[in-house]
Amino acid sequence: MKKNKHSNIPIFLPELACPHQCVFCNQEKISGILSTPQPSDVQRITETYLGTMKEKRIVDIAFFGGSFTGIPVDLQEKYLKEAFKFIQKGLVSGIRISTRPDYIKQDNLDLLKKYGVTTIELGAQSTNNEVLNKSGRGHNFEAVKRASALILENGFQLGLQMMIGLPYDTFQRSLQTANDIAATGAQSTRIYPTVIIKETALEKLYNSGKYKPLSIEEAVLWAKELVKVFEKNKILILRIGLHPSEELVDGKSLIAGPFHPSFKEMVMSKIWNELIFKELENKNPDKVTFRINDKQLNYAVGFNGCNKRELTQRGIITRFTADSSLSKYQFDVSYN
Ligand code: SF4
Numbered sequence: 001m002k003k004n005k006h007s008n009i010p011i012f013l014p015e016l017a018c019p020h021q022c023v024f025c026n027q028e029k030i031s032g033i034l035s036t037p038q039p040s041d042v043q044r045i046t047e048t049y050l051g052t053m054k055e056k057r058i059v060d061i062a063f064f065g066g067s068f069t070g071i072p073v074d075l076q077e078k079y080l081k082e083a084f085k086f087i088q089k090g091l092v093s094g095i096r097i098s099t100r101p102d103y104i105k106q107d108n109l110d111l112l113k114k115y116g117v118t119t120i121e122l123g124a125q126s127t128n129n130e131v132l133n134k135s136g137r138g139h140n141f142e143a144v145k146r147a148s149a150l151i152l153e154n155g156f157q158l159g160l161q162m163m164i165g166l167p168y169d170t171f172q173r174s175l176q177t178a179n180d181i182a183a184t185g186a187q188s189t190r191i192y193p194t195v196i197i198k199e200t201a202l203e204k205l206y207n208s209g210k211y212k213p214l215s216i217e218e219a220v221l222w223a224k225e226l227v228k229v230f231e232k233n234k235i236l237i238l239r240i241g242l243h244p245s246e247e248l249v250d251g252k253s254l255i256a257g258p259f260h261p262s263f264k265e266m267v268m269s270k271i272w273n274e275l276i277f278k279e280l281e282n283k284n285p286d287k288v289t290f291r292i293n294d295k296q297l298n299y300a301v302g303f304n305g306c307n308k309r310e311l312t313q314r315g316i317i318t319r320f321t322a323d324s325s326l327s328k329y330q331f332d333v334s335y336n
Contacts, residue, residue, distance in 0.1 A: 006058045008096065009049040011037055012065035013079075020067075020100070022125075023136045023167065023201040024194055026253070039075070042082035050091060059092045060118065068097040069108040080115035087116040094118030098161075102139040104147035109154045120151050121159035121188070126166055126173065127180035134167040136201060141180070148184040159188040159238065164222045165214035165258065166194050167205065171222055178226045182233035190239040191226055193219040195248075195257030203255050216266070219258035224270045240264040268299035271329075273307050276300065279333055280316070287317045291332040294322035300331070 013036055037045060046061055053059070061083040068076065086092040096119040097112065104122070112120070126132055127141045144160070151158045160181045164174045181189055196206050196213055205211035214222065223240055230237050241263025247253040249261060260266060276290070288311070292300045301308050301320050311318040326332065 005055065006060070007049075007053065008060050008062040008064075009046050009092070010062050010064050011042060011045055011079075013037070013063055013068065013071070020138050021136060021201065022138075023134075023205065024163070024197065026197045026200045039078035039082050042079060043085070046083070046086055046092070060094045060096045061086060061092050062096040062098075064096075064098045064121075066098075067100045067103050069099040069103040069112075073111065076111060077115070080111070080117070084115040096121060096159075098123065098159075100139065101143040101147040104150055106150065106154075109150065109156070112156070113154065117156065119157040119159060119188075121161060121190075122147055122151075124160040124177070124181060125163045126169060127177045128169070128173040131166050131169045131173060144180075145184060148186065152185055157188070158184070158186045159190070160184060160186040161190040161192065162226070163192045163194050164219060164226070167202075167211055169194075171225075174222055175225060175229065178229040182229060182235055186235060188236040188238050189230055191223050191237065192239070192242055193223070193258040193263065195242065195259045196255040198253045198255055206256060213257035216258040216260055216263075220263070220266045220270055223263075223267045224274075227267060227271065240267050262303055265299065265303045268296075269302040269306055272296070272300040273302065273310070275329065275331070276307060276311070279331075283335075285316055285335045287336060289319040289321065289334045291321050291323040291326065293326040293328055293330065294324045296328060297322045 063079060083095050095117045097117055098121040101122045124144045125137060129140045132140055148158055162177050162181060193214060196202050202211060227237060242248060242259055244261040248259055290300060297320060308318055
């Protein structure tokens with residue numbers, strides 16, 4: 001049976017009442033939203049989105065961009081009430097919120113449950129306490145574990161987001177973070193490379209030479225290994241790379257770091273690069289045809305054709321064809 005596609009109606013509440021100042025964060029600049037939508041805006045935003053959806057989809061209203069459970073309770077309730085009306089009318093199926101691990105208590109969860117929240121995404125960012133500390137997160141890994149367990153016990157879906165290349169992060173630490181996220185029982189994740197945004201503490205650290213961001217090549221190689229961990233553990237990867245907001249794309253807010261609007265494509269291309277060249281190991285073909293799952297075809301050819309180009313440079317004439325009967329990483333090769 002064909003599954004209905006899933007969509008979020010994102011409502012960004014940038015740094016609303018967030019008393020923290022994580023070294024990397026300037027939510028306004030990341031989300032590209034300079035004024036915070038009010039509860040009275042929820043209806044209009046939701047109706048506008050619903051009006052643009054042509055096919056049947058599973059739709060969630062998603063309060064993202066800040067720490068939802070850090071907002072004063074009466075204001076949380078106002079936002080939730082507006083969103084809940086759409087659930088009651090059968091127009092959306094759930095509500096998602098994002099928040100910090102140390103803002104999850106039973107009281108918060110009771111309120112979220114009352115208004116039909118289905119998924120809670122926590123910014124875990126790292127499970128290494130030194131990385132968390134140097135990034136000014138104000139919580140440790142214990143807080144992530146505690147909050148995750150409580151969320152799952154209360155019957156919510158759990159998402160744990162992670163960042164790579166934070167201060168004091170290493171490849172091993174990021175790999176450990178992915179494995180720890182899998183061990184908590186999270187159903188979904190997002191992988192965000194750390195970039196330096198204007199007017200953040202990270203900008204100062206960078207300018208004084210105390211922080212060096214990952215290069216785009218490093219970030220792609222790290223993320224490729226994390227994708228493997230998450231896929232092995234059947235964790236849904238909702239996003240690889242930052243959302244390309246206008247502020248980031250035109251570079252106005254971006255000081256430095258591995259931002260690329262096609263970051264996911266670059267990561268997936270690397271995964272396919274490994275699969276392809278492993279297949280060709282110890283073989284010396286002049287010609288090769290790969291049959292690839294249709295949704296993976298572009299990744300196999302590579303971002304800007306990079307995998308195909310590498311094959312050509314090695315003197316191999318390559319054809320790629322799509323075959324929807326193949327599963328995600330399954331492929332068929334012929335050498336004539
Ligand atoms: S907790 Fe979230 S919203 Fe608050 S400063 Fe840190 S990243 Fe930004």
